[in-house]
Amino acid sequence: MADKSITLQKPKDTPSPAHGEAQQATVYKILLAISFVHLFNDSIQSVIPAIFPILKDNLFLTFTQIGWISFAINFTSSIIQPVIGYAADRRPTPILLPIGMCFTFAGVFILAYAHTYVLVLFAVVLIGLGSATFHPEGMRVAHMAAGMRKGLSQSIFQVGGNAGQSLAPLLTRYIFVPFGQFGAIGFTFVAAAGILVQSYVAYWYHGMLKAGYTFKKRAAGRMLDPARRKSIRNATLVLVVLVFIRSWYGAAISSYYAFYLMDAYQIKLDNAQIYIFLFLASGAIGTFFGGPLADRFGRRNMIMFSMIGTAPIALILPFVSPFWAAVLLVIGGFVLLSSFSVTVVYAQMLHPGNIGTVSGLITGFAFGMGGIGSLVLGNLGDAWGIGNVMISIGFLPLLGLLALLLPGDDKLDEWSRE
Structure with a gap:
């Protein structure tokens, strides 16, 4: 096998068939391309919460109906992502990358003209399908282009998505x-640009597979002893429960905190959106720095710190002045999404x-649980009032002790090598 890998003719950033992950250099042009597409994809997804106040007024919606819209896009993405990821692990399909963005293009086009509640739901389901198609294959591309720098590659990939989400309040x-x-x-142009970039990434992805790239498999994976399994x-x-908790709290802030500011402080809608932007933008920065910080302080420690560190901020946030709310949202967003x-x-x-x-399970579950959280919180907002909801969700990050x-990390490294 070693002789074969030496004599195989291939581009310098294409790995040998048997040792793709070990020998490949980090391909930054692909990481940046897939990160930009992640930004395109999630900025379009961020159109949905951004348009909530407009849809609420145009279609006379309740908080519960807004919750169903959020549920529709997020749960669609949640259900489909692990399925596509499972299929891609067994038969990689690069063409899914531009196809997924075509679904997104159709969804955002319909949303612009949708004047009924049902049509809005249909549009956001299409956007959710596009996101579900993109994320698992996008993760595989990021992993493939990473070489030995897996943490850095995930930070580059994920920061694009979280930066896109942070645009919602500005939109x-x-x-x-x-x-x-x-x-x-206007976001049809963003989707069109995404289709072009995805086509380029899919071409590179196909070339890597054709050259013989293989993902590392767990040695004798089916022979794990029952205790290890x-x-x-x-x-x-x-890990899934922690993602659930983080997603619920994030959904509460991004979908409903603007309504809380408008109700509690009589802040106008456009000014309330600045607070949400501060939370999401600092979260994007936290996403980027989370990888290097985990390398320094440990992955498990970073996951726990991101939750427990958010708890005191979440608990006092509903009781502070607008100025301190902005400060706490910046700190809280960075800490929460650093993991x-x-x-x-x-x-x-x-x-x-x-x-x-x-990857489909973790990121898909994150979106899906955020959608369920939005639905539940929307119902609670109608029943209890949005202020009581904001106070209640402050206790969620305490569950980060799990x-x-x-x-x-030592045990995790041992398992991954075997």
Whole structure:
């Protein structure tokens, strides 16, 4: 096998068939390309929460109906992502990358013209399908282009997505407030650009597969002893629960905190969106720095710190002045999302060789649970009042103590090598 890998003719950034991950250099042009597409994809997804206040007024919606819209896009993405990831692990399909963005293009086009609640739901389902198609294969591309720098590659990939999500409040302030729902039509150009970039990435992806790239598999994966298998399963379950908690709190802030500011402080809609932007933008920065910080302080420690560190901020946020709310949102966003890329890498190390499946589960579950959280919180907002909801969700990050049940980094490294 060694002789074969030496004599095979291939580009310098294409790995040998048997040792793709070990010998390949980090391909930054592909990482940046897939990160920009992640930004395109998630900025379009961010159109949905950004347009909530406009849809609420145009279609006379309740908080519960807004919750169903959020549920539709997020749950669609959640259901489909692990399925596509599982299929991609067994038969990689590069063409899915531009196809997924075509779904997104159709969804955002329909959303711009949708004047009924049902049509809005249909549009956001299409956008959700586009996102579900992109993320598992996008994760595989990021993993493939990373070489030995898996943490850095995930930070680059994920920061694009979180940066795109952070644009939602600015979209509300500068597009949907002045132009209304029809302002969504401009994002068809973003989707079109995404299709072009995805086509380039898919071409590179196809070339890598044709050259013989293979993902690392767990040696004798089916021969794991029952105790090890149980430990990995339990660690995966804990990780999924932590993603659930983080997603619920993030959904509460991004979808409903603007309504809380408008109700409690009589802040106008366009000004309220600045607070949400501060939270999401600092979260994008936290996502980027989370990987290097995890390398320094440990993956499990970083996951636990991101949750527990958010708890005191979440608990006092509903009771502070608007100025201090802005300060706390900046700190809280950075801390909460500093574990975003770390969580993905941790899951990939638990299940080497199943990059698409695991990535689809973690990121898909994040979106899906955020959608369920939005639905539940919307119902609670109608029943209890949005202020009481904001106070209640402040206790969620305390459940980050569950991270103590995760295996330490030494044990995780040992498992991933075997």
